[in-house]
Amino acid sequence: xxxxxxxxxxxxxxxxxxxxxxxxxxxxxxxxxxxxxxxxxxxxxxxxxxxxxxxxxxxxxxxxxxxxxxxxxxxxxxxxxxxxxxxxxxxxxxxxxxxxxxxxxxxxxxxxxxxxxxxxxxxxxxxxxxxxxxxxxxxxxxxxxxxxxxxxxxxxxxxxxxxxxxxxxxxxxxxxxxxxxxxxxxxxxxxxxxxxxxxxxxxxxxxxxxxxxxxxxxxxxxxxxxxxxxxxxxxxxxxxxxxxxxxxxx
Amino acid sequence: xxxxxxxxxxxxxxxxxxxxxxxxxxxxxxxxxxxxxxxxxxxxxxxxxxxxxxxxxxxxxxxxxxxxxxxxxxxxxxxxxxxxxxxxxxxxxxxxxxxxxxxxxxxxxxxxxxxxxxxxxxxxxxxxxxxxxxxxxxxxxxxxxxxxxxxxxxxxxxxxxxxxxxxxxxxxxxxxxxxxxxxxxxxxxxxxxxxxxxxxxxxxxxxxxxxxxxxxxxxxxxxxxxxxxxxxxxxxxxxxxxxxxxxxxxxxxxxxxxxxxxxxxxxxxxxxxxxxxxxxxxxxxxxxxxxxxxx
Numbered sequence: 001x002x003x004x005x006x007x008x009x010x011x012x013x014x015x016x017x018x019x020x021x022x023x024x025x026x027x028x029x030x031x032x033x034x035x036x037x038x039x040x041x042x043x044x045x046x047x048x049x050x051x052x053x054x055x056x057x058x059x060x061x062x063x064x065x066x067x068x069x070x071x072x073x074x075x076x077x078x079x080x081x082x083x084x085x086x087x088x089x090x091x092x093x094x095x096x097x098x099x100x101x102x103x104x105x106x107x108x109x110x111x112x113x114x115x116x117x118x119x120x121x122x123x124x125x126x127x128x129x130x131x132x133x134x135x136x137x138x139x140x141x142x143x144x145x146x147x148x149x150x151x152x153x154x155x156x157x158x159x160x161x162x163x164x165x166x167x168x169x170x171x172x173x174x175x176x177x178x179x180x181x182x183x184x185x186x187x188x189x190x191x192x193x194x195x196x197x198x199x200x201x202x203x204x205x206x207x208x209x210x211x212x213x214x215x216x217x218x219x220x221x222x223x224x225x226x227x228x229x230x231x232x233x234x235x236x237x238x239x240x241x242x243x244x245x246x247x248x249x250x
Numbered sequence: 251x252x253x254x255x256x257x258x259x260x261x262x263x264x265x266x267x268x269x270x271x272x273x274x275x276x277x278x279x280x281x282x283x284x285x286x287x288x289x290x291x292x293x294x295x296x297x298x299x300x301x302x303x304x305x306x307x308x309x310x311x312x313x314x315x316x317x318x319x320x321x322x323x324x325x326x327x328x329x330x331x332x333x334x335x336x337x338x339x340x341x342x343x344x345x346x347x348x349x350x351x352x353x354x355x356x357x358x359x360x361x362x363x364x365x366x367x368x369x370x371x372x373x374x375x376x377x378x379x380x381x382x383x384x385x386x387x388x389x390x391x392x393x394x395x396x397x398x399x400x401x402x403x404x405x406x407x408x409x410x411x412x413x414x415x416x417x418x419x420x421x422x423x424x425x426x427x428x429x430x431x432x433x434x435x436x437x438x439x440x441x442x443x444x445x446x447x448x449x450x451x452x453x454x455x456x457x458x459x460x461x462x463x464x465x466x467x468x469x470x471x472x473x474x475x476x477x478x479x480x481x482x483x484x485x486x487x488x489x490x491x492x493x494x495x496x497x498x499x500x501x502x503x504x505x506x507x508x509x510x511x512x513x514x515x516x517x518x519x520x521x522x523x524x525x526x527x528x529x530x531x532x533x534x535x536x537x538x539x540x541x542x543x544x545x
Contacts, residue, residue: 040408172504173293175507176508179518180517204509205514228512239439243441
């Protein structure tokens with residue numbers, strides 16, 4: 001479904017150039033859920049943004065569904081295959097567009113028909129009733145906003161969803177609801193997920209395999225079973241697993 | 251060490267007038283703080299941050315703070331004038347906020363900011379204040395304090411920014427530190443360091459720490475005692491080591507909704523909220539004692 005090879009992403013020009021992602025390589029098969037973990041600044045979100053076409057300064061090969069991506073432009077077919085859900089549901093929805101307007105605009109851009117019935121279906125899919133259709137973001141809680149953001153991503157009927165810390169701005173109780181929703185949607189629609197998170201237990205819950213990143217490089221690709229047993233091959237992975245276990249008094 | 255609590259709060263209420271009538275963000279919170287690490291957990295909107303702000307007199311009008319009593323080492327600190335409160339705030343009670351990026355002044359060097367904060371309360375000469383600032387930066391394990399003193403906040407990392415905040419807050423030697431989600435903007439490895447620093451300060455200086463957080467596992471490991479808040483009230487108080495044996499359905503619901511690495515499951519149990527939690531019985535076994543050790 002997704003192949004990434006020799007991916008380099010940088011920001012800025014030569015004297016101040018920052019290489020945010022260095023020679024990254026991974027493959028995600030269709031139907032799989034793949035996690036990217038690491039500390040802030042390790043380049044995990046940057047990879048997602050480069051795939052989604054939000055960063056033009058990259059080199060290497062990204063292949064989605066057998067088609068190689070160009071650096072600068074993405075065609076319509078791409079956005080019908082790949083959609084992204086962002087970290088902060090408070091920032092990713094337009095404050096003066098109602099839920100209906102957000103979804104209708106997306107559907108129109110994707111060239112869909114039967115917009116009215118599709119909106120009802122989408123809201124139903126993400127567990128929001130009809131009553132939410134004409135609300136504005138400030139009338140929604142954080143969890144409900146994230147559901148709207150997921151509905152917007154699903155509007156294009158994509159097959160690959162890029163999830164950038166989809167629950168880290170939410171309370172644990174709401175996080176559980178959203179993670180369940182994402183698991184259900186993946187089952188129903190046969191989606192492929194690439195999920196970025198700093199929370200190992202969330203990735204452990206959602207994903208089949210994961211890549212551990214440090215300083216822009218992938219340190220290790222491992223299965224979730226290996227993560228559970230704490231069997232990282234690299235020193236850094238083991239350190240990350242211990243640190244995420246909670247606070248150990250010095 | 252005396253047994254009297256550093257801070258004692260009885261029936262604290264914070265009210266905001268709205269068009270639909272008044273809204274109580276904090277509804278009758280009572281607790282004592284001794285020389286300990288007291289965790290306050292709850293979801294967003296449960297009133298945990300507002301409790302911290304009310305203690306510091308940081309609730310702005312039209313918000314109103316009321317309480318039967320609120321005392322710091324025996325003195326009432328309820329509804330003091332701004333001028334009196336400024337002496338206590340930063341001097342005897344300090345607060346570390348969630349994100350260092352927003353709480354440091356971007357156009358002053360780190361050193362200037364610490365010196366300013368210290369001189370405001372200690373009336374020390376400039377040179378002595380500078381010396382103190384260097385000492386504080388060393389105390390929070392900043393390796394190269396001279397360089398950091400001359401750096402601007404955008405030149406330091408998030409973890410270092412948070413340590414600078416702690417250094418600044420601790421320079422006047424406060425009795426109580428209120429830390430509002432001090433580590434949620436930090437990476438796990440930096441988090442441990444920051445927590446170690448706060449832990450040492452509680453032990454070495456006999457400081458009281460109020461640690462506001464939404465991270466149950468972290469609080470269970472780090473704190474001595476935990477208050478669990480729901481809809482503006484404390485619904486359960488217990489020793490941190492007993493957190494995983496909590497009795498209140500809300501606490502249990504929160505704990506079970508966390509994904510766990512060692513115990514994979516197909517679906518996460520979702521919290522089923524009940525109206526009775528808002529006003530029903532609370533679980534505070536020994537809440538009436540005035541002794542910090544007695545819950």
